Amino acid sequence: MFNGLPQAAESFLNSAAALASRHPRRITALVSALLLGGTGATFAVANLAPDAADLPVHTIVENIASLPVSAQMEALEANTQRLYRSEVTRSTDTADNLLKRLGIFDAQAAAFLRADPLVQQTLLGRVGRNVTVEASERNALLNLSARWSPEDDGMFKRLTVQKTASGFVSRLETLPMAASSRMASGVIASSLFASTDEARVPDAIAIQLAEIFSGDIDFHRALRKGDRFSVVYETLEGDGEPLRAGRVLSAEFVNAGKTYQAMWFQEPATATEVTASTSATHSLTKGGYYTLAGQSLRRTYLTSPLEFSRVTSGFSMRFHPILKTWRAHTGVDYGASTGTPVRSVADGIVDFAGVQNGYGNVVMVKHNSSDTTLYAHLSRINVKRGDRISQGQNLGAVGSTGYATGPHLHFEFRINGVFRDPLTIARQSETVPVAASAKPVFDKAAAQVKAQLTAAAYMLPGNAQ
Template sequence: MQQTEQSRKEVILTQNPALKERKLRLRWLLVISSLPLFGIITAFGIAPQTSTQNVTISTIVENIELPIASAPLVSENLEHENYWQADQVRRDDTLASLMSRLNVQNSEALTFLRNDPDAKALASQLRPGRSIQAQINANGELLKLQYQLNQSSTLTVERTDTGYQAKTGEPVLEVHNVLKTAEIRSSLFAATDAADIPDSIAIQMAEIFSSDIDFHTDLRKGDRFVVIYEAKYDNGNLVSTGQVLAAEFTNQGKTYKAVMYRTPEGKVAYYTPEGKSLHKSFLRSPLEFTRISSGFTMGRFHPVLQKIRAHKGVDMAAPIGTRIKAPADGIVQFVGVKNGYGNVIYLQHAGGVTTVYGHLSRFAPGLRAGMKVSQGDIIGNVGMTGMATGPHLHYEFLLNGVHRDPLKVALPAAQPLAPQYRADFAAHSANLSAQLQLLSASTLASLD
């Protein structure tokens, strides 16, 4: 049966030569098309210009003689070496953990820090963030320690020939001059905040230029200023800012300059670079910084009386408790309660000038009629006693009994620089003015 079937296939193939030829062609086509593939495989296996001959591999071992060190890597006197390590107190620190982190390992030091009357302040006043420095030797023995108890006091522990000693005193601060520049976008404080300038410096600038610039109403967007001020550092950490040394303020296109000068007697005052005093006999405002809520006018609608009435002073809006300063030397004429003023103070000054302060929340302790006050003395605090709808200071300025606008009246200048100081001031002023000019020029260049 199988032979019969095979015979039938052979007969069919023999009878159909066309089919046999087609299969033969197909086989050759597959062989030819496979040739490029073999070439690709060969190319992947053998890189060009690579010898396919057998390569003999051998191992060579060679002895290399190391050079002799000219000096020992470790000091022979290591026990005499010491170094400083600085750190900050952490929230969960104890005296033991802090000393361990500073690599202090001698028990004598730890015992002293725990038991000495002065040194015990370290363990009892571990405040997160405060800085500490320790000098130790290679054996972990404490040689010296400094800890910042507060901004004005530093604990120092030092090993002597007779043992450890502790003392507390003022830190030795480094004083540096800081140069900053800023541009007014909305307010003075917004500009100083953006330039990372402390508020105390902003207040000083407002006082320095107060006789030429009304910081309540005169500031404009685009006004610029440069300032040089003192900053005190303890081991690189800012402790406090001091006084403005020099400043330049451009307000509405006009530039004002100020240079601080300290006389040998310690008296501080501000002058123009040419030596003209910027101080006035009167401060323009008895408040450090505020805003005017109601100006001087002969016809104002009174919010309490509900009728038109002259307002012979200015109302300075400020929070209750804001300190009020005497704008000039004078004598207390009256202190007490009076009509719509509520708590009020009258000061009599030289030249026929009287100033009035109304709606106070309280008076300075011990203030009484007949007492002398000096310019800048605190005489009371802002409130809203009497006829007042909100906390503010009502401030009046009278010249020979006639009310004048406190914000516009001409203020007399203070005494000029004494002749014996002019040469020293000229050299001092030239140095600071050059720094201001350099900083101002660089600021303008960056804006361009």
């Protein structure tokens, strides 16, 4: 017997030796073929092996002790599935219907939510709070957490309801939010808000877009189907969930074929602007939006006396119901619901605040020796003659006084008594460039912004990142 070889191998080698002694030439040819054939060797050798039925069979019996039932239950529990689901709270939420929407069917959990003071004060009946639950595979509540940001102070609240061995417990914490940036783009099909909704851009960011470009684009009148936007914006998160929209960091808007770009920039403070308690190296002045060439986007005149919002974005110029003619040749009519705030388009002094035939309640603001704006059909007036007004300051509210059968704002821009197009005047008004001392820093930032906007332009609607 060969040392180290099993019995089957020894038998195979003995058979092969006997065959070789009887047919030496055939075996020589076989070995040559095996050396040349490579992979065929396995099959050739295997054919010479003894039949499997001739091999000895050994039976081995071994006793295996089963695990205790408690250990088996623990093992099953460790591999139990966990179910997760999220919802946003509604004003009509009760403990039962909130849990039902979350897929939780747990009478003990519902009873706790109904009775717990923290849950009653901070969750049930509150609108827009993100709620996430962890449930067992039998839809029993294990953990519930809700997050919201009540103030614009960089903090958020987190309510936690957790199941313990003795029942449910609740806890309320105040924690810092983390800032991150996102980008998105869209194409105008019907309205700005419809497009930002499709791109999952928050309303607060859509409104900022309209305000940033308000010196160049009248978002109530001048939007066109096919206009495009790209935006990079800040979002504030709690536990990785977006809770509040931050500031627009950069944006691009293509309106009627013309491209407008904007970026947020804070100029470094000069030596005289740095107080004794701040560092000159890190101090910044109040920021603002600039074109990528360094021109401020804050113009002398705004294009619209109404802030852009979901309420005002869907209205268009009205046919005058009494005079039976378009009012566009003397001004612009903005449809809006009664009570919508009306703002001054520029700094100035109130020249008239009262009632005039046809105009109803009206305010006139004198901005300089030649320029005057008029705001008519107001439901109320919030200023008086002689008041000094700042750009964007509230003058009153939209109404239907005077010659009007429905609520709207009639707005006029006059230069030396001659009616002018407010949009044209706004675009021609002066802007201030970034300071020369800050231009190198600005140009470096602008190059980065340009790359960001290029990337944002390739974002498909619904894929804000």
